[in-house]
Amino acid sequence: MCVDFIHRAKHFVSTPLPENPPPSTPANLSWRAVPYAPSSYATIPPRPSLKMLFIAGALFFLTLCTCLVAGTQFAFAYAQNQAVSLDEFFKAFTLLYKHPRALAAGLPFALTLLTILLAHELGHFFACRHHHIRASYPFFIPFPSLMGTFGAFILIRSPIRTARALFDVGASGPLVGFVLAVPPLIYGVLHAKIVPGLDDTRNVDLAFGAPLLLRIFAVLLHPGVSAGSLLLHPVGRAAWVGLFATSLNLLPVAQLDGGHILRSLSARLHYFVSLLFPFVLVALGLFGFWEGWYIWGALLFGMRFLRIAPIYDPTPLDTPRLWGALFALFVFLLCFMPAPLYISPTPH
Numbered sequence: 001m002c003v004d005f006i007h008r009a010k011h012f013v014s015t016p017l018p019e020n021p022p023p024s025t026p027a028n029l030s031w032r033a034v035p036y037a038p039s040s041y042a043t044i045p046p047r048p049s050l051k052m053l054f055i056a057g058a059l060f061f062l063t064l065c066t067c068l069v070a071g072t073q074f075a076f077a078y079a080q081n082q083a084v085s086l087d088e089f090f091k092a093f094t095l096l097y098k099h100p101r102a103l104a105a106g107l108p109f110a111l112t113l114l115t116i117l118l119a120h121e122l123g124h125f126f127a128c129r130h131h132h133i134r135a136s137y138p139f140f141i142p143f144p145s146l147m148g149t150f151g152a153f154i155l156i157r158s159p160i161r162t163a164r165a166l167f168d169v170g171a172s173g174p175l176v177g178f179v180l181a182v183p184p185l186i187y188g189v190l191h192a193k194i195v196p197g198l199d200d201t202r203n204v205d206l207a208f209g210a211p212l213l214l215r216i217f218a219v220l221l222h223p224g225v226s227a228g229s230l231l232l233h234p235v236g237r238a239a240w241v242g243l244f245a246t247s248l249n250l251l252p253v254a255q256l257d258g259g260h261i262l263r264s265l266s267a268r269l270h271y272f273v274s275l276l277f278p279f280v281l282v283a284l285g286l287f288g289f290w291e292g293w294y295i296w297g298a299l300l301f302g303m304r305f306l307r308i309a310p311i312y313d314p315t316p317l318d319t320p321r322l323w324g325a326l327f328a329l330f331v332f333l334l335c336f337m338p339a340p341l342y343i344s345p346t347p348h
Contacts, residue, residue: 045134067148071106116242120177170260188236199228247335254303
């Protein structure tokens with residue numbers, strides 16, 4: 001093979017070349033004028049490894065356990081026609097090793113919430129697969145909190161090269177999760193119990209805020225009854241958590257889903273909103289709506305220092321995606337709560 005290579009090399013060298021060959025690229029060509037075009041073939045990213053699938057499954061199981069505990073407490077409070085007690089909530093975790101069968105009461109809440117969160121993350125995952133973007137399986141975050149979890153996430157391991165792909169990846173999760181959260185919310189409102197004073201922290205340890213969508217359903221299904229007086233069925237409470245998570249993800253900041261949507265529309269507007277919005281959340285905390293906004297404001301401010309990959313193809317969104325962006329804004333307004341939780345300053 002070495003001999004053949006040398007023979008071919010001599011053949012090519014013996015061919016005379018012009019003294020001033022024409023340039024292969026015009027000298028006055030501006031690279032900025034060349035439109036970005038995808039390659040003629042698309043490389044399908046490999047599926048996540050079995051190790052990642054095992055880790056995702058283990059986290060899902062742990063999150064199921066913590067959500068069962070939370071759901072059991074919601075089921076107990078619903079059966080007793082009373083608000084959730086923080087003291088009883090923390091005691092409920094002993095059921096994991098004392099009376100695990102009692103956790104079956106938490107299944108309606110846990111399965112509803114995990115279905116909504118899983119649909120949210122799978123929306124992101126399949127949007128990434130559609131655009132040949134490498135992404136991990138959904139990872140759930142178990143946490144012994146009132147909700148039983150801190151949500152879920154996927155890791156995107158390759159750049160999102162186009163504005164349209166950025167929109168699809170950002171919008172697919174919250175919109176799919178919202179659609180799946182509406183039916184259980186309706187069920188929860190239909191089977192809600194009317195408990196006057198349920199939203200008065202002078203009488204209860206904890207009161208839940210009511211998003212606009214819940215207020216609308218309360219007016220339609222329970223005329224004349226305040227949304228704050230409805231003790232939702234645990235299925236409806238899981239939908240409430242799903243709406244709350246959707247509103248947080250749709251905040252138009254940094255690398256949240258709402259930030260992806262806004263950046264796909266205007267990178268410049270995304271920059272300024274990401275700069276100012278954390279201060280808006282801090283202001284909500286200062287005005288006494290919810291102290292948790294301090295934490296979110298700090299997190300979003302810190303996210304501004306994370307590197308964001310450039311968009312190589314800034315082709316504007318087409319008409320269906322523009323309508324999708326408008327629908328995402330509508331969903332955010334239906335789900336957002338300035339004061340999602342009211343915690344009594346004194347224990348009862």
